[in-house]
Amino acid sequence: MSNSIGRIFRLTTFGESHGAAIGGIVEGCPAGVSLDLAEIQLDLDRRKPGQSHLTTQRKESDTVQVLSGVFEDKTTGAPIGFIIPNEDQRSKDYSHIKDTFRPSHADYTFDQKYGHRDYRGGGRSSARETASRVAGGAIARVFLKTLGVSVTAWVERVKDVELPFQHVAYTREQVESNLVRCPDATVAANMQQLIEQARKEGDTLGGAIRCVIEGVSAGWGEPVFGKLHAELAKAMVSINAVKGFEIGSGIAGTKQAGSQQNDAFVQVDGETSTTTNNSGGIQGGISNGQQIHFSVAFKPVATIMKDQQSVDKDGNAVEVKGKGRHDPCVLPRAVAIVEAMAALVLADASLIARTNK
Amino acid sequence: MSNSIGRIFRLTTFGESHGAAIGGIVEGCPAGVSLDLAEIQLDLDRRKPGQSHLTTQRKESDTVQVLSGVFEDKTTGAPIGFIIPNEDQRSKDYSHIKDTFRPSHADYTFDQKYGHRDYRGGGRSSARETASRVAGGAIARVFLKTLGVSVTAWVERVKDVELPFQHVAYTREQVESNLVRCPDATVAANMQQLIEQARKEGDTLGGAIRCVIEGVSAGWGEPVFGKLHAELAKAMVSINAVKGFEIGSGIAGTKQAGSQQNDAFVQVDGETSTTTNNSGGIQGGISNGQQIHFSVAFKPVATIMKDQQSVDKDGNAVEVKGKGRHDPCVLPRAVAIVEAMAALVLADASLIARTNK
């Protein structure tokens, strides 16, 4: 079931980098939700390659086709099957790595696990798979909108250039106002400079994405193993290249005393609220009605334009040549993926919460 | 299913802080594993309250009783049911919070989610529940030992006093050599001083625990949503008070360039190995045969011995009095919990890996 996420609102994906198509099935979306294909496509466009000079130049239109589950533009409760045809496959680009393990890729581990693998473009381990997540997440987002819930992410750090979190949620317009998807123009410019420099050097950069979810009522998420932030952690860490997850005040907050970290309850306009939100909107694994926010750290992508030492299947030392098309920094494209995964987790939590009392 | 973790090797827990007993069921442990009750008890003793002056003085012997699944000291493949009676329950201690929400506890969110809740000691949200995790994890650990896998965790940071990770695995003896469970005597002494200071002030401290897993062969863990480090992330973040998870080089590594982060493959003694281990032993979600290591950050526990502002059920401002027994720093006790959760995830991954080819 490692190709699925969610218990009731559930996405299952399939597809490799160089097959005919990738795709997935969304189950559990309630019936009667108005689903505009353009909304799904919009999210896919934000993730797709080739969207700017900061990303890989591989060209994929990433056009989604919905095959089921929608009738007269509304969901029917039936599973929503969709495919995204692969277009710009240059399988020959990968013949040189057929028997060679690229450093910090999954070539070696897939080989050990399965024996037989589709080496082209990383096969199932390719980040191309995340397009299916974005399509599924877009459906979740549309459903969440009917509940008044919004999900917004942005690039908060590239390497060590950072936009400190201010407990505000930026608008999508602000996020989309530049190529980096960092809502502060000055910081974004510095980030862009770093990325362009890395591209020039054939190197890659990592960073972090902040995600804010607003409009979640108190009571979503489950105690013990199914805590809402535990589900978010799994969803985020399952994204290619993710190395760290922090909820609320995160690791910085663990350097404070309890008396500093605790979020005092207070009554505001007849609603129970908190004076601070170090908890990130989740207490005991359950949403408390405040803004949910967390940060996801991405390593620099493993494909670099520099030659690297490695071994082949037979254990011989080989040199992996730096060539092909790649992303110098995956963060700007990953914003859509983080949002998609968050939307999937929240949609599921919202449905399970209907069964609690 | 939020009370369960694992697909094949699975733990399901029950129990509240002030009920008759807590307990759980371990399913999927292969038959024929020699199971010595003393090994389970040993782990429980490392987690139990009252073990030193650095922990809460609540007294629980935490004696586990195995009710099924073991015959003639060996597992039978049947589910292993166990209970841990609750002993030192002072329910009256909690009557004052019946209608009051303690800051950064789960009182408010449980109330919103369920309407009716067992407020005594936090009920199901109490960290007492983690004793069942430790019992279940101890069984997983015994099983993993038959595969040559060991799991060792230690306190790597209290507040801002830190033992930098050196890519070695300490022995349990080293970890157990002091009350803090930090294997470096000097650093441990500094940590202890911090904790004693916090206790004196009625305050609490957080920090981080490093966990190292050795002996895992290449090929455990699943692609896409079931990545091994995604499962670890969920397991760790589901522990009470956890705010962050980092795999391998973690967030620090995301500030490096790809050319610095990539782990070059190299042949050592006829085995494919890596020169560095920034990946933390997992690539593409699958173990690569190297040491698996990750760090888990804990916030200071929410129960402090200071008065705090809050609201009650009716929205009235109230003062939560700081009283009762509490842990000034949960890290030393949480070492056993982190190990237990890691063992559960790995045991499950090992069994699923049997089905891959």
Place this chain on the structure above:
Amino acid sequence: MSNSIGRIFRLTTFGESHGAAIGGIVEGCPAGVSLDLAEIQLDLDRRKPGQSHLTTQRKESDTVQVLSGVFEDKTTGAPIGFIIPNEDQRSKDYSHIKDTFRPSHADYTFDQKYGHRDYRGGGRSSARETASRVAGGAIARVFLKTLGVSVTAWVERVKDVELPFQHVAYTREQVESNLVRCPDATVAANMQQLIEQARKEGDTLGGAIRCVIEGVSAGWGEPVFGKLHAELAKAMVSINAVKGFEIGSGIAGTKQAGSQQNDAFVQVDGETSTTTNNSGGIQGGISNGQQIHFSVAFKPVATIMKDQQSVDKDGNAVEVKGKGRHDPCVLPRAVAIVEAMAALVLADASLIARTNK
């Protein structure tokens, strides 16, 4: 997960015939349900051995202890852990079958599957495990009652003596009015005679139980693989000794033409109803608001008081002696088990139905 049933409202059981206790965990029961322990005990008493001369004389009080999930007599939404201590264990009775496979028992298959098994009383394969089902099912039944749903089963056939189904639901009082639990006194007397005869001969008899569920609103159950009657089929066939499952008009109905079988829709008192109910209250896997009814066929239990030919672990021919305590006919006790399993399936379906639109 073979020890669990249900997706949201879920029972997980543990325990062997001769361990310290059997028990289970009920997850997903909504909070706020008034739970009277006596109601659970009542169902257990209907299943327990030794209740009359028609059943095994093994004595078990089958006293259930609820350990969690209930506070001030109401469910809290937390998992409900319970145990039922084993009392009348005569382990010596089974030493003779340590290395011998009893015909049509699970001794051989457990041995092949697990290598190491608890042979005493059949261990995990013993029908004693069904006591945990009855306890869990009783909780489901209490929850269903809050929704206006009732579950009633009775013995409709012993060997070839049958009470034809009349599309009425008998009351529990009618069912409990005789030892056989067949609501027609005359038919019950004939059944009782058959059973007493079988007991005298050291033989055993099978038969069938009819179950009727009333008060289910239209819309429970899920399409495709999760059809309501498919879940019922699995639940029923998972009961020890069950050989067949029929929904609605069952196999007899498959000998009719479509024009005879179809249930015409009709409007009655402003409600859409059907003129006949061959569908058994389920169409396309989803309840239609009519009475749900099905039949479950049980083989004669495998333990007979006659000597039988078999082999031992080494393949030597051996004679299995007919001795010990046994049920000449399990049907009267199984009524409570069928009801329990039905209640579990329905409780789960009711909660999932909350997420459909």
Place this chain on the structure above:
Amino acid sequence: MSNSIGRIFRLTTFGESHGAAIGGIVEGCPAGVSLDLAEIQLDLDRRKPGQSHLTTQRKESDTVQVLSGVFEDKTTGAPIGFIIPNEDQRSKDYSHIKDTFRPSHADYTFDQKYGHRDYRGGGRSSARETASRVAGGAIARVFLKTLGVSVTAWVERVKDVELPFQHVAYTREQVESNLVRCPDATVAANMQQLIEQARKEGDTLGGAIRCVIEGVSAGWGEPVFGKLHAELAKAMVSINAVKGFEIGSGIAGTKQAGSQQNDAFVQVDGETSTTTNNSGGIQGGISNGQQIHFSVAFKPVATIMKDQQSVDKDGNAVEVKGKGRHDPCVLPRAVAIVEAMAALVLADASLIARTNK
């Protein structure tokens, strides 16, 4: 998860009768299995409409396209995504039932459950969905073949014309030797006559399919809720129009005494075997190495060419006209579906059995 079946080897399907395509995802098929697309197509051809005058004349080529999970004609362990385009959609045929509930179809229950539904051809409730089952099952069958396991089903009864089960497994050639898929020519001729008569009368007939599985080693299937025959029961009863499931000697066997039903163990050629096989190859939910056999009863399909009384959405009495294309008897086509579902259950059980000891 009602669109999925299986825990490790798992099929998830999507698609409606009149959407662009139906399809599914097969997860958990081990890597390295040689997969010939023609084998999948062969099974689809046995299920497809229009294959003879005994079936509906709706024309669908049912051409499967595999989109992922197979590389150089071998499985990679990645999910196998596939689609089957819908071709012969005459949506206008269904406009008359937009607001009308056809007797014993799922129109009413889907309407009640989801509010908004795709009424064309029954939408998700259409038996067209079973084509995805057959495609997924064909993959399972290919995998099982590598383990020496074969699955063969045939029509054993149409209405009351029956081929008594002789505990032999017919070959596929024998089954395919006539249009009815009953391996006895004389009985098949009688069945064919019944079906032709029903077609002429605009009526429909039901019956039963027997399925035999050979080559399963002892130890597959899980105790308690996951019994192998319980999983088979769920899989079979989930097929459209199924009303009953019988394992082994089935309901007839429940009319015998225990001394007649028990299968004596005996040693044959150094292997433990049984003298009879009333158990149907499964004891205590676990395979015993004997032939697995069971019977599945199908009601006559609900679509008849006769006018029927019903109601519409507003509760008005209406007449449902008998028109369109339909199957007078679905049994010959359902043979492939029964085999597919059996193969899926067995493939899953075989993989889980790898984790037992």
